[in-house]
Amino acid sequence: MPDSEPIFLLLPSILSLILFFILIKRKQRRYNLPPGNMGWPFLGETIGYLRPYSATSVGEFMHQHISRYGNIYKSNLFGEKTIVSADAGLNKFILQNEGRLFECSYPRSIGGILGKWSMLVLVGDMHRDMRIISLNFLSNARLRTHLLREVEKHTLLVLNTWKEKCIFSAQDEAKKFTFNLMAKNIMSMDPGHPETEQLKKEYVTFMKGVVSAPLNLPGTAYRKALQSRSTILKFIEKKMEVRIRKMKEGKENSEEDDLLEWVLKHSNLSTEQILDLILSLLFAGHETSSVAITLAIYFLPGCPLAIQQLREEHLEIARAKNQSGETELNWDDYKKMEFTQCVINETLRLGNVVRFLHRKALKDVRYKGYDIPCGWKVLPVIAAVHLDPCLFDHPQLFNPWRWQCGGVPAFPFSGGSITVHSYTQNNGSRGAGTTTSSASSSNYFMPFGGGPRLCAGTELAKLEMAVFIHHLVLNYQWELADTDEAFAFPFVDFPKGLPIRVFKS
Numbered sequence: 001m002p003d004s005e006p007i008f009l010l011l012p013s014i015l016s017l018i019l020f021f022i023l024i025k026r027k028q029r030r031y032n033l034p035p036g037n038m039g040w041p042f043l044g045e046t047i048g049y050l051r052p053y054s055a056t057s058v059g060e061f062m063h064q065h066i067s068r069y070g071n072i073y074k075s076n077l078f079g080e081k082t083i084v085s086a087d088a089g090l091n092k093f094i095l096q097n098e099g100r101l102f103e104c105s106y107p108r109s110i111g112g113i114l115g116k117w118s119m120l121v122l123v124g125d126m127h128r129d130m131r132i133i134s135l136n137f138l139s140n141a142r143l144r145t146h147l148l149r150e151v152e153k154h155t156l157l158v159l160n161t162w163k164e165k166c167i168f169s170a171q172d173e174a175k176k177f178t179f180n181l182m183a184k185n186i187m188s189m190d191p192g193h194p195e196t197e198q199l200k201k202e203y204v205t206f207m208k209g210v211v212s213a214p215l216n217l218p219g220t221a222y223r224k225a226l227q228s229r230s231t232i233l234k235f236i237e238k239k240m241e242v243r244i245r246k247m248k249e250g251k252e253n254s255e256e257d258d259l260l261e262w263v264l265k266h267s268n269l270s271t272e273q274i275l276d277l278i279l280s281l282l283f284a285g286h287e288t289s290s291v292a293i294t295l296a297i298y299f300l301p302g303c304p305l306a307i308q309q310l311r312e313e314h315l316e317i318a319r320a321k322n323q324s325g326e327t328e329l330n331w332d333d334y335k336k337m338e339f340t341q342c343v344i345n346e347t348l349r350l351g352n353v354v355r356f357l358h359r360k361a362l363k364d365v366r367y368k369g370y371d372i373p374c375g376w377k378v379l380p381v382i383a384a385v386h387l388d389p390c391l392f393d394h395p396q397l398f399n400p401w402r403w404q405c406g407g408v409p410a411f412p413f414s415g416g417s418i419t420v421h422s423y424t425q426n427n428g429s430r431g432a433g434t435t436t437s438s439a440s441s442s443n444y445f446m447p448f449g450g451g452p453r454l455c456a457g458t459e460l461a462k463l464e465m466a467v468f469i470h471h472l473v474l475n476y477q478w479e480l481a482d483t484d485e486a487f488a489f490p491f492v493d494f495p496k497g498l499p500i501r502v503f504k505s
Contacts, residue, residue: 031364031371034083036065036074044076055295055486056350056396058384062086066384072370078107082377083361083370086384088391088444090367094359094380095451099124102378104453105360109214113206113225114283115276119456127453130277133267134456137259143459144331146257147185151460151467152329154181157191159471162502167481169497170297174290178464179203182285186259186278187239199235202228207287233275240264240274281457288353289461291492293468295351296343298486298498299398301479306343306400311473313339318474329467337466342403344465348447350398352383355490357449383488385444403442477503 039045045061053059058066065073071087085091094102103123111121119130138147158177162168179200180191189196209225216223243264259281263274300307317333356379365372372378387395392402448455455461472478481499486492 031373032369033373034072034074034370035069036084038074038076038081040076042079044079044082046077046079049075049077050490052487052489055352055355055488055492056387058086058381058387059488062381062384071384072368077377077379078358080377081373082379083372084379084381086381086388087368088385088388091380091382091385091446092444092450093367094378095357095446095449095453098359098451098453101361101363101365102359103362104358105377106358107214109222110210112214113210113222113229114280115229115272117273117276118280119277120280120284130273131453131456133263133269133277134281136266137262138457138460140459143463147460148331148334148463148467149328150181150185151464152471154184154191155468155471159475162476164504165501167499167501170478170500171290171294171494171497174293174297174468175286177293177468178286178290181464182282184258186282186285187236188258188260195235199232202231202235203282203286206232207283210283229279232279236260236275236278237271240271284455285457285460289457289464291353292344292347292351292461293465294494294498295353295486295492296347296465296469297472297478297500298480298484298494299347299350300343303398303400306398307473309339310343310469313337314470314474317470329470334463334466337470339400339404340466340469341462342400343469344462345403345445345447346398346400347465349386349392349445350396351486351492352386352447352488353492354447354449355383355488355492356381382446382449385446391444473505475505477505 037045039048048061051059051061053061057063065075065084066086072083072085072090075082075084077084085094098104104121104127106121111118114120117126117130119127119134122130154177157180158173162173180196183189183196183199184191189199206225206228209222209228212221212225214222216226239260243260247264260274260278263269263277267274269277300310314337317329317336321327321329321333359378359380361372361374361376361378364374385391389395448458448461478500481501482496484494484496484498486494
């Protein structure tokens with residue numbers, strides 16, 4: 001009997017454990033999860049999901065999974081149980097319910113390199129406060145009176161260096177434009193100045209780490225990026241110290257009307273918070289806009305009718321300015337760039353600079369009969385919606401006219417070299433067809449995200465693209481100098497930098 005006494009003592013614990021597992025099993029069984037494949041332990045399907053593919057497609061992985069499981073499926077990505085959504089309605093639902101049913105949830109490696117106070121990873125009140133600061137700095141009034149002038153100035157600084165028949169990387173030129181613009185308006189740094197060039201060099205190393213595998217080992221891109229991050233933050237902090245000292249001494253410079261000055265005067269942020277805010281805005285304002293401009297330069301040669309219509313629109317603006325004796329663009333000129341906005345929309349739809357977002361379910365959510373369990377990662381794939389043939393006719397074709405009211409009665413076919421991306425035929429003839437009205441599909445057009453986390457720089461990005469296109473089509477013709485295309489890594493990049501040859505108009 002004494003030998004059996006330990007068994008009797010352990011019996012309640014054993015029964016409790018069995019009951020606990022039964023309850024867990026029952027809880028798991030009550031979820032009606034979408035179909036899918038969880039892949040390998042821990043790794044799941046992450047390697048396949050992140051395999052590079054053409055940026056004008058959803059990639060083989062997504063295509064196969066959507067074909068097999070539908071637009072909503074389960075997987076294991078980035079080390080977490082995940083619901084992947086290529087469903088337009090669910091994506092919009094996720095973004096509109098930010099903070100209530102879902103919240104931002106990027107991998108820790110992103111926060112480690114951008115900083116814990118980066119707007120990309122912040123949630124709740126702190127994100128709201130940081131976003132308000134950004135929106136105040138990028139207000140409509142500031143766009144009209146200050147930033148439009150700055151965007152045009154920096155556009156011309158780049159374009160005026162282009163020589164007849166020269167070959168260069170369009171991607172590098174676009175990055176030069178956006179970096180100089182952001183460095184000037186964030187910290188009043190002048191283009192070409194040694195400290196600006198040194199910061200740019202560190203930033204290039206930093207960016208390579210942001211988009212690399214998060215391996216914090218000697219010699220890796222991620223480790224080098226962390227070192228560059230430290231160098232960049234020290235540089236920004238020195239700028240802060242100089243500004244604070246000037247403010248105390250009453251020696252403020254009226255020309256330093258930048259974000260750093262605004263934050264120091266109008267916010268109660270700590271030094272660490274200011275550093276992460278400036279770094280994240282430099283990252284967001286430089287990287288995404290430069291990729292979008294490069295994509296426009298890539299798509300347009302394959303659609304000569306679009307270039308022709310753009311040139312007509314901008315020539316009309318230029319003629320009106322000559323008659324009035326004005327030289328600089330103003331807000332009224334910008335608002336006249338209607339077809340340009342169609343080109344911008346189509347570039348963002350087809351190129352998908354931001355391909356998917358990271359979210360996490362805060363509560364159990366049911367959508368279209370499927371359950372999304374609390375705590376699961378949720379990936380709304382924006383690119384899959386923008387390339388959905390149910391929403392956009394012939395979605396892999398570059399057609400700016402789809403964004404005009406009511407669309408157009410026929411596809412504008414013409415001769416061109418990028419046949420896979422534009423409405424082109426070798427014989428240059430017109431083909432019949434219809435386009436989806438922009439009214440219905442635009443409800444699911446979300447190149448800048450949506451809901452409370454809609455990109456604070458949305459209007460600045462569109463302004464940058466429009467002004468750059470204005471001066472580009474007025475002053476130059478261009479052609480692709482080498483075979484290259486946009487790839488998703490999942491960040492969008494041109495492996496060869498998009499070499500182009502330019503000719504003055």
